[in-house]
Amino acid sequence: MLEPVLRTIARGHGYAIFKTFLEKSQWWSTDQRDAWIARELAKTLVSARAVPFYRDRFAAIGFDPRTDFRDIGDLARLPLLTRREVRAERARLCAPGMSIAAHTSGTTGEPLAMRLSASFVAFDAACVFRHWSWAGYELREPVVALRSYVPERPGQALWRYSRTQNTMFFSAYHLTPQNCGLYIDRVLALRPRIIRGYPSTMALFAEYAYPRRAELAFVAGVFTSSETLLDHERETIERTFGNKVFNWYGMTEPALVLTECEQRRGMHVNWEYGHGELLRSDDLPPDEYRLVTTGFHNPVMPLIRYETGDVVRVHRTDRRCACGRTMPLLHSVVGRKDECIYTPDGRRLPSVNFYTMFRAYDELLRFQLVQYGQRELVARIEPRAGRRFERGALDSMRAALQTRVGPAVSVELEVTGRFITNADGKSPPILRRPGTRAVEENAAYAISSQTAYARRAAGQVVHKLDWNEADRVPSRRVRDALVELLEHDESICWYPEARSQELQDALAAYAGVTADSVLVVHGSDAGIELLAAALLHPADTILMLTPAYDQFRAIAQQRGARVVTFEHDGTAPLDEAALERAMRTHAVRLLYLSNPNNPVGYVLDASCLDRIAALCRRLSCILVVDEAYYEFCGVSMARRVGDSPVIVMRTLSKAFGLAGLRVGYLLAPAGVMSALRKIHNPKSVTTFAKVAALAAIRDLDAVHAYVDEVKRGRQRVFELLRRHGARAYPSGGNYILFEWPRAHELMTHLEERGIMVRDRTAYTHGRGSVRVTIGSARSVDALVQALEEHFASEPVVRSELQ
Numbered sequence: 162m163l164e165p166v167l168r169t170i171a172r173g174h175g176y177a178i179f180k181t182f183l184e185k186s187q188w189w190s191t192d193q194r195d196a197w198i199a200r201e202l203a204k205t206l207v208s209a210r211a212v213p214f215y216r217d218r219f220a221a222i223g224f225d226p227r228t229d230f231r232d233i234g235d236l237a238r239l240p241l242l243t244r245r246e247v248r249a250e251r252a253r254l255c256a257p258g259m260s261i262a263a264h265t266s267g268t269t270g271e272p273l274a275m276r277l278s279a280s281f282v283a284f285d286a287a288c289v290f291r292h293w294s295w296a297g298y299e300l301r302e303p304v305v306a307l308r309s310y311v312p313e314r315p316g317q318a319l320w321r322y323s324r325t326q327n328t329m330f331f332s333a334y335h336l337t338p339q340n341c342g343l344y345i346d347r348v349l350a351l352r353p354r355i356i357r358g359y360p361s362t363m364a365l366f367a368e369y370a371y372p373r374r375a376e377l378a379f380v381a382g383v384f385t386s387s388e389t390l391l392d393h394e395r396e397t398i399e400r401t402f403g404n405k406v407f408n409w410y411g412m413t414e415p416a417l418v419l420t421e422c423e424q425r426r427g428m429h430v431n432w433e434y435g436h437g438e439l440l441r442s443d444d445l446p447p448d449e450y451r452l453v454t455t456g457f458h459n460p461v462m463p464l465i466r467y468e469t470g471d472v473v474r475v476h477r478t479d480r481r482c483a484c485g486r487t488m489p490l491l492h493s494v495v496g497r498k499d500e501c502i503y504t505p506d507g508r509r510l511p512s513v514n515f516y517t518m519f520r521a522y523d524e525l526l527r528f529q530l531v532q533y534g535q536r537e538l539v540a541r542i543e544p545r546a547g548r549r550f551e552r553g554a555l556d557s558m559r560a561a562l563q564t565r566v567g568p569a570v571s572v573e574l575e576v577t578g579r580f581i582t583n584a585d586g587k588s589p590p591i592l593r594r595p596g597t598r599a600v601e602e603n604a605a606y607a608i609s610s611q612t613a614y615a616r617r618a619a620g621q622v623v624h625k626l627d628w629n630e631a632d633r634v635p636s637r638r639v640r641d642a643l644v645e646l647l648e649h650d651e652s653i654c655w656y657p658e659a660r661s662q663e664l665q666d667a668l669a670a671y672a673g674v675t676a677d678s679v680l681v682v683h684g685s686d687a688g689i690e691l692l693a694a695a696l697l698h699p700a701d702t703i704l705m706l707t708p709a710y711d712q713f714r715a716i717a718q719q720r721g722a723r724v725v726t727f728e729h730d731g732t733a734p735l736d737e738a739a740l741e742r743a744m745r746t747h748a749v750r751l752l753y754l755s756n757p758n759n760p761v762g763y764v765l766d767a768s769c770l771d772r773i774a775a776l777c778r779r780l781s782c783i784l785v786v787d788e789a790y791y792e793f794c795g796v797s798m799a800r801r802v803g804d805s806p807v808i809v810m811r812t813l814s815k816a817f818g819l820a821g822l823r824v825g826y827l828l829a830p831a832g833v834m835s836a837l838r839k840i841h842n843p844k845s846v847t848t849f850a851k852v853a854a855l856a857a858i859r860d861l862d863a864v865h866a867y868v869d870e871v872k873r874g875r876q877r878v879f880e881l882l883r884r885h886g887a888r889a890y891p892s893g894g895n896y897i898l899f900e901w902p903r904a905h906e907l908m909t910h911l912e913e914r915g916i917m918v919r920d921r922t923a924y925t926h927g928r929g930s931v932r933v934t935i936g937s938a939r940s941v942d943a944l945v946q947a948l949e950e951h952f953a954s955e956p957v958v959r960s961e962l963q
Contacts, residue, residue, distance in 0.1 A: 168261065169325055171279045175286025176300055183291045186433055187486045194487065195233070198436055201457045203230050209463050214253040233436070241453060242467045247273055247414075260461040263413050273414070281415050281459040288411075288431050292420045295484075296355055296382025296407060303351050304328040307336070307358030307366055308387070309517070311565060320347060329353070333362045333514055334565045337506045341369035349376055357384035360408075361501055361511040364394035367401040374401045382407050387513045389494070410494045415459035416467055417452070419491060422484045427476065429488040434458070438466070439473065449474050449495055471495075500591040505535045505569045512591045518561050524548040529580045531592045536721075538566055539573045541580055550576060571723070613917050624940040627919040629759070629790075629896050631818035632936035635867035636860035639819070639853045652848050659843040661851050667858045668826050672799045672811070678830070680837055681854070683845040684823035685789060685812040689713050691827070692808065693720045695836045696783060701750040704743060708924040710759050710787060722750075731763025731890065737772060744780055752777055755787035757794050760921050760932045762892025764794045774798065774805050783808065783833075792816035792868050793875075794893030802828045815895055816868050817857045824850040867937070871895045874941035878933070881945055885952040896934050903955065904929030910951045916944055 189197075206226035209215040219225065224238060247254060251274060260276040290300075298304075310321050310330035319340060320331045329351050331344055344366065348356070358366070363385055370377060383402050385394075386409035398406050410419040410428060417435045419428035430437055435457050439450035452471045456464050472495040482490050502510040512530075519528050529541040540562060544550055550558075555574055562572045581592055613625040625632065634640060646652045661681050669676040682688040689712060697703070699721030705714060707726040714724050725747050729735055744752065752773070757764045765773075770786070777784040786798045787810045801807045809828040814820035824846060829837060857864065875892060882889035882899045889899040901907050904922055908931060911918055921932045935941060 168282060171282035172286045172326075174279075174283040176290050178283060178287035179290040179294070183287050183433060184294070187291065187488055189487055191487065194432055198432060199233055202233065202236060202436060202455065205455065205457055205460075205463060205465065206230055208460050209465060212254060212256045212463060214250050215463070215465065217253075236436070236438070236455065236466065239466050242464060244273065244468065244470060247464070247467075255462050256460060258461045275413055275415075276462040277415060278459050278461045281456075284434065284458040285411075285415075285418075288418050288420070288434055291431075292407060292409060293355055293382070293384065295420075295422050296384075296405070298354050298381070301327050302354040305348055305351060305353040305356045306330045307333050307356065307362045308513075311514075311518070311561075313564075315564075319343065333359060334508065334510055336362060336365055336369070337504075337508050338369065339506065341366070345370050345373055345377075349373075352379050354380070355382045355384055356380055356402075357386070359511045359513050360385040360388045360390040360394045360398075361509055364397040365509050367398045371401045377402060381405065384409060386411065388511055412469065414464055414467060414469070415456035415462070416454035416464055416469060417456070419473075419494065422482060422486065424482055424484045426480075426482055427490045427492050428473075428494065429482065429486060429490055432488065439475065445472060448477055448492070452494075500532075500589065500593050502530065502532055502538065502566060502591060503535055503593070504567055506567060508567075510565060514565065515562075515590070518565065519558075521561075522550075522554055522558065524550055524554065527580070529590055529592065531581065531594065533594045536569060537571050537573075538562065539575055541575050541577050543578050543580070544576070612912070616915065622915050624916045624936070624943050626934035626936060626940060626944065627917040627932075628820070629815060629894070629934045630820040631815060631867065631895075632934075632940050633867075634818040634857075635816070636818075636857050636863040638856040638860045638863075642852050642856040643849060646849060646852050652852075655848070656844045657846060657848040657851060661843070661846070664851050664855045664858070667855060671858055671861070672797075672809075672828055674799055674802055674828055678802055678828050678834060680827045680829065680834060680841060681846050681851070682825050682827060682841070683847075683850070684814065685787070685810050685825040686712055686716075687823075687845060688810050688825050688827050689716050691837055691841055692785065692810075693717055693722070694840055696751065696833070697722045698750075702747045703751050703753060704747060704749040705752075706754040706758070708758070708760055709753065710755050710789075713753050713785075713787070717751075725749075731758060731761050735765065735769060737769070737776075740773070741776055744776065744782060749780065749782050751783045751785060753785045753787070755789065756796060756798075757790045757893035759787075759789065759894060760896070760898050760919075760924055761890050762894050762896060762898055763890065764796055764893035767796055770796070770798050771801070774801055774807050777807075778805055782806065785810065790815055790894035790896075792864070793871060793895050796893070799828050802830055804830075806830070806833075808833060813854050813857060816864055816871075817854070818867070819850070819853055819857060822847070822850040822853050824854045870937055871935050874938060875935040877941060878935060878944065878948075881948060885948075895936070896932055898924075898930060898932045900925060900928050900930045902929050904931050906955075907931060907951055911944075911947050914943070914947045916940075916947055 203226065210219065210226065218240065222238065222240070229235060255276050258278060260278055261282060263275040263277050304327060306328050308330070310332050311334055312319060312332055319335045320329055322329050329347065336344060356363070363383055380402055382405050383398055384407045390408045395406055404425070406425070408421040408428070415435070417437045418431040420431060421428055436455045438453040440453055442451050445451070449472050452469045452473050454464070454467050454469055474492040474495050476490065476492050480490060500512070504510065515530060519525055524544050526543045526545045531539045531541065540558065542550070542558070559572055559574055566572065613623045616623045664681060665679050666676050668681070669679045672679070682691060693716045697717060697720045701722045703717045703722050703724045705724060705726050706729050708730070717724055725743070727740055727743050754765070756770065774784055783806045785808045788797055789810070789812045791797050791811060793816065797809070798807050799809050802809060807830070810825065811828070812825040814825070827837065875895070875897060878897055879889050879891070882897065887899045887901050889897055892898070898921055904920060908918055908920060919932045921930045922928065924930065933944065
């Protein structure tokens with residue numbers, strides 16, 4: 162409670178400083194001003210000798226401020242103070258004395274912790290009062306502030322009145338088209354002399370208040386601060402309030418203040434606050450300078466020649482402001498405008514709103530908010546060195562963010578040291594991405610190594626064991642059918658035949674269903690897109706058994722669906738009771754699972770699948786079973802398609818060897834199939850794919866022979882991995898997932914030998930993991946030899962595993 166009391170007392174003292182000093186000093190002559198600045202600089206430098214950081218800095222360069230500082234020019238002998246140094250040397254930059262804690266916002270979401278003396282807080286308030294006086298403000302006149310307040314719980318008032326400041330604080334987070342009338346009515350009832358707030362918030366308020374602008378004529382000044390004021394924001398505010406905008410540039414660091422007067426011809430330097438230096442830089446135009454400052458009024462943590470990181474623009478010719486004040490005049494601050502968070506209910510929340518929120522967490526080093534569309538917000542947060550976020554702190558952050566953005570926006574916290582950077586290497590505190598997160602961060606479906614194609618083109622032997630394709634076409638009839646097709650020009654220049662009855666009948670017979678339950682699609686990915694378009698609405702909830710083929714998640718989220726996960730790695734029986742609780746809790750519209758599971762490889766047996774199908778029927782939920790690897794395990798839900806809400810997805814890319822032609826098929830009940838056919842483009846499956854698929858399905862003996870060859874190779878590789886201590890997951894597909902501590906080194910070793918495999922560490926909670934496709938005996942021979950070579954060279958890893 163001590164700091165609020167100190168701030169209140171300091172504010173009262175600040176008004177006295179304004180009336181006795183600042184009200185007069187703004188008119189001083191240049192000689193008076195320069196002499197006063199020189200005295201304050203000397204006083205600041207001498208007192209800084211008591212601060213360990215400056216004592217060492219002065220000694221290092223042989224500088225004694227008592228004898229070596231004679232005029233303002235001598236200040237240039239001192240090195241610049243960087244933000245990095247302030248952060249690293251904070252303890253040594255502080256002197257004894259009562260102080261108040263404060264945090265900067267920073268330009269990258271990485272705040273600085275500051276200590277401020279009561280005398281500084283008072284002088285800062287004095288400059289505020291002087292600025293307000295330029296709009297005619299007198300002490301105790303009412304003020305409205307669109308900032309610095311957030312309701313703590315739902316249903317709490319959107320404003321709070323401070324009697325000591327005679328100020329009504331409004332929540333900047335809840336300014337919506339629905340609430341704007343309430344805000345305006347409150348402002349009209351209070352009739353404030355001035356309104357202050359963030360530029361983006363004031364511009365939004367001005368948009369809403371424009372129809373009632375005549376009623377707001379009593380407002381004498383609109384004061385903006387804490388963000389760069391953009392030209393279009395000024396125009397919007399002035400359209401409603403008239404030519405009454407007073408902009409303020411300042412910072413939490415006790416450095417310098419620039420203020421705009423009623424003439425609005427630039428920014429006045431508040432030289433009584435601190436001394437500003439304008440330094441040239443080769444990367445700036447001739448009228449722009451780096452701003453370096455030395456504050457006068459904060460002996461508990463002085464900043465001497467502090468590199469602010471900001472750039473100011475000067476007038477091309479010297480000029481004196483028509484207001485008559487002798488305070489130096491700069492053209493403007495060349496600031497960088499942070500993005501705002503946009504919410505579905507029409508609010509725009511500037512970054513400053515969130516700086517205030519995150520300051521409450523001492524363990525936080527920096528943050529970055531990434532918004533996808535308007536309904537997804539990811540907060541990247543990094544702890545300080547040696548600190549970590551307790552569960553309570555994470556829950557508190559998430560709740561605070563949710564309060565600010567509202568229930569329509571999903572909020573996720575990600576503890577990480579990896580932040581998105583822009584072209585100049587900075588990490589903006591707020592980034593907005595136009596697509597959904599599934600589109601913008603589809604890292605789980607990132608393309609793996611593509612060197613196989615270039616190596617093959619160069620005539621090298623390549624074993625492509627990373628995408629679970631077959632490594633040869635099992636049926637020779639496929640090649641013969643395609644060669645024959647090429648003899649007819651229309652096979653290339655005509656669109657594919659819309660009806661594929663012959664292929665449809667063949668697939669139906671193979672799957673054991675009726676022909677009207679089959680739909681041929683351009684690969685299973687196209688089948689996923691078709692299901693999402695026909696069956697999902699925005700805000701529907703999808704539940705996925707994970708790990709899983711991530712493309713289903715990505716496409717569902719692109720349709721606006723909410724995806725929740727139920728983790729199961731197959732090492733224990735599926736917890737069906739927990740699965741049911743999850744489905745009931747989340748009111749699941751659709752359940753997706755792959756069987757065999759990709760990437761792990763486990764197989765849910767037929768009785769388990771039947772129970773899941775029965776559960777989905779009870780809960781009016783659609784079950785989608787991805788059977789891309791059905792041929793390698795023999796367990797299928799095709800038999801349940803006709804009498805339950807079951808959809809089966811299959812592909813001819815794996816066992817049939819047609820991955821390059823992209824052909825798959827869906828099995829679905831009549832009601833679902835009717836919806837799918839209405840939006841399916843039958844021309845999307847090429848003539849070549851259809852002809853090849855029909856040839857392959859008519860040569861099942863060759864396909865079954867290849868499947869048997871893969872199963873033998875799968876067992877051989879599985880036994881090898883287990884023999885060398887690798888944790889290999891049993892698999893019902895044409896692949897094996899295994900854990901190996903030095904997965905990257907193993908993958909490099911294999912790739913050097915022309916064997917491409919897939920890194921799947923992300924699916925095993927960070928434990929090094931590799932998924933390898935099992936193909937023909939030829940590729941298995943090469944894989945086994947390369948694995949044996951690597952394991953023989955890794956005795957340390959083997960001993961660790963043992």
